[in-house]
Amino acid sequence: xxxxxxxxxxxxxxxxxxxxxxxxxxxxxxxxxxxxxxxxxxxxxxxxxxxxxxxxxxxxxxxxxxxxxxxxxxxxxxxxxxxxxxxxxxxxxxxxxxxxxxxxxxxxxxxxxxxxxxxxxxxxxxxxxxxxxxxxxxxxxxxxxxxxxxxxxxxxxxxxxxxxxxxxxxxxxxxxxxxxxxxxxxxxxxxxxxxxxxxxxxxxxxxxxxxxxxxxxxxxxxxxxxxxxxxxxxxxxxxxxxxxxxxxxxxxxxxxxxxxxxxxxxxxxxxxxxxxxxxxxxxxxxxxxxxxxxxxxxxxxxxxxxxxxxxxxxxxxxxxxxxxxxxxxxxxxxxxxxxxxxxxxxxxxxxxxxxxxxxxxxxxxxxxxxxxxxxxxxxxxxxxxxxxxxxxxxxxxxxxxxxxxxxxxxxxxxxxxxxxxxxxxxxxxxxxxxxxxxxxxxxxxxxxxxxxxxxxxxxxxxxxxxxxxxxxxxxxxxxxxxxxxxxxxxxxxxxxxxxxxxxxxxxxxxxxxxxxxxxxxxxxxxxxxxxxxxxxxxxxxxxxxxxxxxxxxxxxxxxxxxxxxxxxxxxx
Ligand code: PEP
Ligand code: MG
Numbered sequence: 001x002x003x004x005x006x007x008x009x010x011x012x013x014x015x016x017x018x019x020x021x022x023x024x025x026x027x028x029x030x031x032x033x034x035x036x037x038x039x040x041x042x043x044x045x046x047x048x049x050x051x052x053x054x055x056x057x058x059x060x061x062x063x064x065x066x067x068x069x070x071x072x073x074x075x076x077x078x079x080x081x082x083x084x085x086x087x088x089x090x091x092x093x094x095x096x097x098x099x100x101x102x103x104x105x106x107x108x109x110x111x112x113x114x115x116x117x118x119x120x121x122x123x124x125x126x127x128x129x130x131x132x133x134x135x136x137x138x139x140x141x142x143x144x145x146x147x148x149x150x151x152x153x154x155x156x157x158x159x160x161x162x163x164x165x166x167x168x169x170x171x172x173x174x175x176x177x178x179x180x181x182x183x184x185x186x187x188x189x190x191x192x193x194x195x196x197x198x199x200x201x202x203x204x205x206x207x208x209x210x211x212x213x214x215x216x217x218x219x220x221x222x223x224x225x226x227x228x229x230x231x232x233x234x235x236x237x238x239x240x241x242x243x244x245x246x247x248x249x250x251x252x253x254x255x256x257x258x259x260x261x262x263x264x265x266x267x268x269x270x271x272x273x274x275x276x277x278x279x280x281x282x283x284x285x286x287x288x289x290x291x292x293x294x295x296x297x298x299x300x301x302x303x304x305x306x307x308x309x310x311x312x313x314x315x316x317x318x319x320x321x322x323x324x325x326x327x328x329x330x331x332x333x334x335x336x337x338x339x340x341x342x343x344x345x346x347x348x349x350x351x352x353x354x355x356x357x358x359x360x361x362x363x364x365x366x367x368x369x370x371x372x373x374x375x376x377x378x379x380x381x382x383x384x385x386x387x388x389x390x391x392x393x394x395x396x397x398x399x400x401x402x403x404x405x406x407x408x409x410x411x412x413x414x415x416x417x418x419x420x421x422x423x424x425x426x427x428x429x430x431x432x433x434x435x436x437x438x439x440x441x442x443x444x445x446x447x448x449x450x451x452x453x454x455x456x457x458x459x460x461x462x463x464x465x466x467x468x469x470x471x472x473x474x475x476x477x478x479x480x481x482x483x484x485x486x487x488x489x490x491x492x493x494x495x496x497x498x499x500x501x502x503x504x505x506x507x508x509x510x511x512x513x514x515x516x517x518x519x520x521x522x523x524x525x526x527x528x529x530x531x532x533x534x535x536x537x538x539x540x541x542x543x544x545x546x547x548x549x550x551x552x553x554x555x556x557x558x559x560x561x562x563x564x565x566x567x568x569x570x571x572x
Pocket of ligand 1: 294296335431451452453454455456502503504
């Protein structure tokens with residue numbers, strides 16, 4: 001086996017550190033009856049102690065990182081383990097029916113989960129997910145399986161895993177987690193997006209890395225090229241690369257307070273940052289962002305154990321708007337479903353969840369949930385310019401329904417005496433080909449567009465953005481995508497509206513010259529890409545980007561388009 005692997009560079013940066021193997025094998029519970037009741041009971045009680053100790057230490061860490069309120073969930077989980085009735089049931093299954101420890105815990109957990117799930121009250125329904133979390137941890141201890149708590153990592157490591165879920169990624173502390181390398185995932189998977197917002201270098205889609213490394217190995221990774229080396233032979237070479245990367249970063253920092261200008265002085269392009277939580281705003285401002293072009297509000301829902309209330313959401317949105325201090329904040333309404341699940345809500349089983357009940361389709365159906373968010377957003381708009389943006393819009397009717405609902409909520413709030421901002425815009429994401437093709441009609445009603453290329457490409461090419469088996473089809477530079485972008489931008493401009501982009505393509509160095517030529521107005525990207533984008537724009541005239549875009553629209557293949565861009569940028 002070679003010690004060199006090549007994957008998909010998903011978040012820039014060079015790292016060298018010890019591996020931390022996150023190998024969460026699925027739990028398999030044997031049916032074998034025990035012949036040693038005493039030993040089984042002692043395994044249960046020692047596992048309960050270990051799980052409790054974990055949860056209390058997690059609570060301490062979460063308190064520091066996420067605040068008292070969010071940390072309380074771990075205390076609640078620890079208290080489930082202290083429940084005498086539950087412990088009594090474990091014991092009697094082992095004693096009376098000779099169940100092995102894991103089977104006894106699973107049986108009792110399933111019973112409690114079913115009981116909570118059957119209750120009418122949403123609060124109690126949500127407790128089923130808590131029981132699952134806690135008892136799975138307990139069973140892992142019983143079976144001597146590794147239990148991962150990423151938030152407790154307190155030395156410099158690179159995490160190696162099959163995949164990282166968005167909520168696992170949210171636990172990572174960039175002070176200690178120097179990078180991550182996963183078997184699956186690509187540039188637009190949510191793990192990649194989170195990695196960029198946390199500025200953690202990442203390489204994904206490595207297929208076999210989890211199998212190739214062992215405890216104690218050192219890993220070196222390049223988050224730009226996707227190169228990974230296990231126990232690097234030439235550590236100096238890697239350190240040199242890391243220094244060069246740091247030097248380029250320092251150079252770019254000089255552009256932080258500079259205006260965004262093309263070489264010929266055009267100042268109409270706006271560089272914006274994508275954020276997943278209020279704490280990411282700092283990075284956007286630090287990197288010279290001129291607005292927040294996408295606040296993915298779903299992370300407020302995913303990092304929680306209940307649907308966040310109007311008040312909880314208002315506090316988060318207001319925080320971002322306040323910190324942006326007069327600059328625009330575009331907040332996307334709940335984009336849940338697909339790969340984004342909630343621990344406290346069961347989505348219906350579907351064959352193709354990415355094409356199913358998600359995002360605006362879900363919120364228009366669940367106005368009770370939508371209402372809390374829209375009211376919170378409208379109230380936050382009193383503190384600065386806000387754009388409310390609806391995800392996954394396919395039809396004009398959907399957009400009109402969501403817009404009317406927002407206007408109705410606004411009228412209610414005004415009646416209640418709330419102030420609503422005057423700089424409020426209501427726009428939509430263009431991430432379904434139907435919306436791009438019909439952009440001109442949408443632009444009569446929407447204040448702005450923001451193209452979600454991560455989804456637009458997957459739906460146009462019929463290529464799952466998460467699948468490393470079809471990455472060859474994931475082609476931002478395919479002329480079919482460029483034509484959809486042109487329709488979208490031209491459609492917006494025809495009705496005097498602005499067109500932005502908040503998919504990952506907006507921050508790709510090779511895409512920026514093309515997008516400038518197509519006339520894209522706003523570019524929203526991971527904070528760490530903003531300064532590079534400013535530097536690229538400063539090297540190009542409008543005329544040369546327009547010529548480039550026109551030629552690209554005539555190309556037949558993605559490679560031909562990339563070649564044109566490379567030729568233009570070669571001597572810049
Ligand atoms: C997109 O689809 O491009 C987008 C920005 O949304 P998300 O990546 O959250 O699906
Ligand atoms: Mg999307």
